Amino acid sequence: MAGALCRIEGKKEVCGLDGFLALAATNLGSPLILSFVLGVAAALGRSDLVFPEAAAKALSIYLLFAIGMKGGVSVAEHGVDIRLGTAILLGIVLSAALPLLAFRLLGIMTRLDRTNAAAVAAHYGSISIVTFVAGTSVLESAGLSADGFMVAVAAAMEAPAILSALWLISRSDPNVRMDSTLWREIMLNGSIVLLIGAFVIGMIVGADGLAEVDSFFVSPFKGALCLFLLDMGLVAGRGLRRSRDVLTPGLLAFGLLMPPLGACLGAVGGLLIGLPTGSLFLMMVLAASASYIAVPAAMRVAVPEADPGIYLTLSLGVTFPFNLTLGLPIYLALARGISGG
Amino acid sequence: MAGALCRIEGKKEVCGLDGFLALAATNLGSPLILSFVLGVAAALGRSDLVFPEAAAKALSIYLLFAIGMKGGVSVAEHGVDIRLGTAILLGIVLSAALPLLAFRLLGIMTRLDRTNAAAVAAHYGSISIVTFVAGTSVLESAGLSADGFMVAVAAAMEAPAILSALWLISRSDPNVRMDSTLWREIMLNGSIVLLIGAFVIGMIVGADGLAEVDSFFVSPFKGALCLFLLDMGLVAGRGLRRSRDVLTPGLLAFGLLMPPLGACLGAVGGLLIGLPTGSLFLMMVLAASASYIAVPAAMRVAVPEADPGIYLTLSLGVTFPFNLTLGLPIYLALARGISGG
Amino acid sequence: MAGALCRIEGKKEVCGLDGFLALAATNLGSPLILSFVLGVAAALGRSDLVFPEAAAKALSIYLLFAIGMKGGVSVAEHGVDIRLGTAILLGIVLSAALPLLAFRLLGIMTRLDRTNAAAVAAHYGSISIVTFVAGTSVLESAGLSADGFMVAVAAAMEAPAILSALWLISRSDPNVRMDSTLWREIMLNGSIVLLIGAFVIGMIVGADGLAEVDSFFVSPFKGALCLFLLDMGLVAGRGLRRSRDVLTPGLLAFGLLMPPLGACLGAVGGLLIGLPTGSLFLMMVLAASASYIAVPAAMRVAVPEADPGIYLTLSLGVTFPFNLTLGLPIYLALARGISGG
Amino acid sequence: METHKAKQVTITIEAPMERRLRAVLDEAGVTGYSVLKVIGGSGRSGAWSAEGQVGSAGGMIQVICIIRPDRLDGLLEAAFSVVERHIGVVTITDCDVLRAERF
Amino acid sequence: METHKAKQVTITIEAPMERRLRAVLDEAGVTGYSVLKVIGGSGRSGAWSAEGQVGSAGGMIQVICIIRPDRLDGLLEAAFSVVERHIGVVTITDCDVLRAERF
Amino acid sequence: METHKAKQVTITIEAPMERRLRAVLDEAGVTGYSVLKVIGGSGRSGAWSAEGQVGSAGGMIQVICIIRPDRLDGLLEAAFSVVERHIGVVTITDCDVLRAERF
Numbered sequence A, B, C: 001m002a003g004a005l006c007r008i009e010g011k012k013e014v015c016g017l018d019g020f021l022a023l024a025a026t027n028l029g030s031p032l033i034l035s036f037v038l039g040v041a042a043a044l045g046r047s048d049l050v051f052p053e054a055a056a057k058a059l060s061i062y063l064l065f066a067i068g069m070k071g072g073v074s075v076a077e078h079g080v081d082i083r084l085g086t087a088i089l090l091g092i093v094l095s096a097a098l099p100l101l102a103f104r105l106l107g108i109m110t111r112l113d114r115t116n117a118a119a120v121a122a123h124y125g126s127i128s129i130v131t132f133v134a135g136t137s138v139l140e141s142a143g144l145s146a147d148g149f150m151v152a153v154a155a156a157m158e159a160p161a162i163l164s165a166l167w168l169i170s171r172s173d174p175n176v177r178m179d180s181t182l183w184r185e186i187m188l189n190g191s192i193v194l195l196i197g198a199f200v201i202g203m204i205v206g207a208d209g210l211a212e213v214d215s216f217f218v219s220p221f222k223g224a225l226c227l228f229l230l231d232m233g234l235v236a237g238r239g240l241r242r243s244r245d246v247l248t249p250g251l252l253a254f255g256l257l258m259p260p261l262g263a264c265l266g267a268v269g270g271l272l273i274g275l276p277t278g279s280l281f282l283m284m285v286l287a288a289s290a291s292y293i294a295v296p297a298a299m300r301v302a303v304p305e306a307d308p309g310i311y312l313t314l315s316l317g318v319t320f321p322f323n324l325t326l327g328l329p330i331y332l333a334l335a336r337g338i339s340g341g
Numbered sequence D, E, F: 001m002e003t004h005k006a007k008q009v010t011i012t013i014e015a016p017m018e019r020r021l022r023a024v025l026d027e028a029g030v031t032g033y034s035v036l037k038v039i040g041g042s043g044r045s046g047a048w049s050a051e052g053q054v055g056s057a058g059g060m061i062q063v064i065c066i067i068r069p070d071r072l073d074g075l076l077e078a079a080f081s082v083v084e085r086h087i088g089v090v091t092i093t094d095c096d097v098l099r100a101e102r103f
């Protein structure tokens, strides 16, 4: 039986640490990760390679639409499950609770003031959709699959973390208040609307509809993701170079510790509601990942006092690369171990 | 026999109103229309979802090139027909005549001054290539096809309407004159050049040439069109939100009435020159559609006194969505009815 | 035996001048060249057709990544050859030596001052990756193939020419000096990093990795190249129109003479190191082509006194179109003739 | 040509604040302004550049209003309410304009 | 450092008019100018934004000329001929420049 | 509202020089500036436009610094060292700013 830390290679089953290492190696050797590494290296080496902003934004719209639609189609095919509801609920709870944990940790591990700590914490409750997508692709390489509704869970987890963090800040700073404009901006953030909208479109059009646009949204997806990760690498590398001095050892440790912690909480929750291995893994990935689009924009509006140099560097320069390279195989090994999948 | 309002569903033939409703439902449920609806909804709900301008322009270049090339290849395959000439002539006549009708209607139905009325009228003589493309895809779903040269007709219809409208205005406003620069700008407008150029390329390279670039220009086309329509929805929705007060009931009525009127004139002309069902339908679609790229740019230069808030909102916010959702199935039902196809 | 100037048409073998003319006709009738011609025509006719800058840059990143990766994969498949090393060495020597030849020629044929002459010369030592890609596609149409490592040769040839030219200038102008920043900027230029980076990624992931991203980087490649060449045509045409008066007969003659000269040197070198027909041809193409991205940027920084109107017009407006249309079939005929392929 | 005195007010602010700034300007009756995109910069919180950015959080914009001198104070007060807690570099320059009836 | 008096003229106009404005400036002998893109704004005809726009009709640009004070009138007259019927917000600001020989 | 005197320095320069200009400004202690993109223009070396350009060589940028008047000279000298051999149109304008403590 292919157990926790096993992996099938050709005809042979590779188990234990070997299985994990093989998985990690496969992950690190995939065009996706290598593209990201190329980006980071180019930026750290101060190459003048840059991606036009418009192209990066267009790619991100493409990816969100594609991933949303595929999720919706998968739900349309397999029928709506009661687990959809419980999984979304779990996602919301995790997203709202993780910032409290992160805030506490930051208080212990770093010297950030409350405002910056809360702003950073918001990022770790929310999610990174690219990490999620990379997780899906790791899952595929391992021959596993997940529920389509996990995309909806991803969308549901974007915003609650922001509200938690604003609540944390508002306890000490009366300037930070929730008004209806802010509330709408957070809930109708572009990436949430796109994910949910494409998810609904996928549910309506089903597999037949997807077939019509398959050669745009499905087959070229992975290649497009390579270029997107190249850009993410460039941005992350540039951020690291510019904000080196911001990254105290405490912050760095937090950026590497918080993701596995989040993954563990995600695992506990996922086990409680009975998610199968693939979905359990994605729930861990969502909990482990940190936002770098929706939350920074919200912080910029609601908590301008917080320093983007800190939260963006941590989220994009530390946690994102960690999850992408080492985190994903670790979480998959864990997910398999605890779910026996 | 599959008659006017019939449609084949699985093995069954669905006729009359049912056939039309089924067609309309198929249309409304396609990923294309749903993407547009998502865009409109996001904009009306004031989501911050936006498309980078450069991406929208690049997509439109891609779509024009692809549609032009496919048209040219189809002509290369089927040989040049005498109907090509008569159809282009018909297109030019329609494009030049429709603004006169529209101008008259606007005089009756609205309180627009002559300048604004003529500017609006120009849009309705000219065409919207995306409506044309959506028409092609509705045609395909219905199992019909059209002559490749209809793309050339589309290109031919872009400009004459502008000249008609300028003539209308120049009768009362001596400031508005045709100079050679303006003339060239109108005739060598980017979308005309791209459509005609790609059409000629398609004619030269033929099916073999198209095969070489098929997986860029043909198979991903529909998916790319989804994203483009998402953007069109965003722009249309934002326009509607911003120019709500501009849209008097009279203008709104005009924006919904003029397209079917145009389609009817297109149908009469198409019947006279003996177009088969598919091409007849596309001729109606061209006549029914309103420009939102070439004409606004020309008006901006030649008639700066006219208010873009009026003509863009009408063309993009009212007529485009109407044609896309309800207009296309109506015109197809009509085209089948009158041509017995 | 299919000899130097032969070409297989259907079942018949066409030789001598006929073979060359047939090849030239095939080349001129390909969607790639026609797209370029359309761009030039639109720009010369002063159409307002333009490509967004961001889209052009994104396309160029896509093309560089794709071509680099394919080269790397091909090397991974065929194993690293000793010829890789010698070919790269040859490329570096050619890139460094060609500017000296060009500089001398410019002194004889034109009245450019030393600074401008050296700046122009730098462009002709370096390379144009799009010409290289178009060469690959001409090669394919002729049923030939080349070594994957030629991509690495292309990357290696980007920079040495710049150093040669700077050395030429520094002999008379003490202001022009090499500092470490400039050095790094030249060596870590975006297109070099992208080509080499994607090449290495290709070598690591091999054919299996490429298969994963094939429908993004391989199958749509040629179509994307069409749009890119359309843009290049627009830019080249616009440049020609704006800098007409800059193009003296002497400069024009240089722009048409230098490429075949370069190709001949490339051929001699390629023969010496024993390159097979396909790679020999690409070496000639590299030597014949002139840079329009990396070198202009470097000149802008290091030799601001040189006039971009001269070097860009010559490289993009004269040499690039010449190579694309007539040069490639000529070089291929030559390559076949001398290598007996 | 005949020119008239006017003031040019330039507000440099985080891109995600554009909507709010616009709303406040509208409320204050300032209907004439143009928006430029800032593609990079440097400030107390370090250097940045928009290239390759996926989100809008990093970006900034410049809102430029040409107004009649007597309306300056209203504009500044409106702007300040948005700018207060934010980056908001606000500059005021004297200028002359053609066609004063526009402002 | 040594500086010299100059004038900065900024013309904000519809993007499709760029070509004509450039032609008129060239004719008037104004060869030094830079063009910026306006990505949104508001005026008597309402608010707009360039985002997602497919056509150029909606867009605007800013043409900025730095010129010697004695050449101002020629420039303004040339510009006015294009701007007259159009949106054309034209502002003139005093400035100092380095290297006056350029202008 | 209370305003303070300041200087706005605008440097228009070739895009590939951005990195060097930034470095020099940093060294000179000028940490506040914003960068705008120039999408076209005209000068002694002819007219140009960024549209469709693949390389960065053709492009230009504008670097805008708002500084306290007493820091002007340091800035100009720093800028000049980069600008000297380059296109570098440098203009200085008087302006007023809100919140002088920022500068």
Ligand SMILES: Nc1ncnc2c1ncn2[C@@H]1O[C@H](COP(=O)(O)O)[C@@H](O)[C@H]1O
Pocket (backbone or CB within 6 Å): D012, D038, D040, D041, D042, D043, D044, D045, D046, D047, D048, D060, D087, D089, F031, F032, F033, F034, F035, F064, F065, F066, F067, F103
């Ligand atoms: N003195 C200044 N001149 C021009 N732009 C500035 C200045 N100070 C700040 N900025 C802009 O405002 C942004 C944020 O500034 P800060 O809040 O100081 O980090 C910078 O990145 C610049 O784009």
Ligand SMILES: Nc1ncnc2c1ncn2[C@@H]1O[C@H](COP(=O)(O)O)[C@@H](O)[C@H]1O
Pocket (backbone or CB within 6 Å): D031, D032, D033, D034, D035, D064, D065, D066, D067, D103, E012, E038, E040, E041, E042, E043, E044, E045, E046, E047, E048, E060, E087, E089
């Ligand atoms: N006072 C102003 N200050 C800055 N820009 C303006 C002003 N008035 C108009 N504009 C610009 O010109 C465009 C058209 O103005 P209008 O013709 O008044 O609708 C606006 O959308 C702005 O981009």
Ligand SMILES: Nc1ncnc2c1ncn2[C@@H]1O[C@H](COP(=O)(O)O)[C@@H](O)[C@H]1O
Pocket (backbone or CB within 6 Å): E031, E032, E033, E034, E035, E064, E065, E066, E067, E103, F012, F038, F040, F041, F042, F043, F044, F045, F046, F047, F048, F060, F087, F089
């Ligand atoms: N007088 C000026 N006003 C504004 N921009 C200028 C001026 N002169 C030059 N420029 C800008 O600097 C670029 C190069 O100028 P030049 O070196 O004179 O060819 C031009 O294309 C413009 O973008």
Ligand code: NA
Pocket (backbone or CB within 6 Å): A098, A123, A124, A125, A126, A127, A128, A262, A286, A287, A288, A289, A290, A291
């Ligand atoms: Na998380």
Ligand code: NA
Pocket (backbone or CB within 6 Å): B098, B123, B124, B125, B126, B127, B128, B262, B286, B287, B288, B289, B290, B291
């Ligand atoms: Na029409």
Ligand code: NA
Pocket (backbone or CB within 6 Å): C098, C123, C124, C125, C126, C127, C128, C262, C286, C287, C288, C289, C290, C291
């Ligand atoms: Na060369």
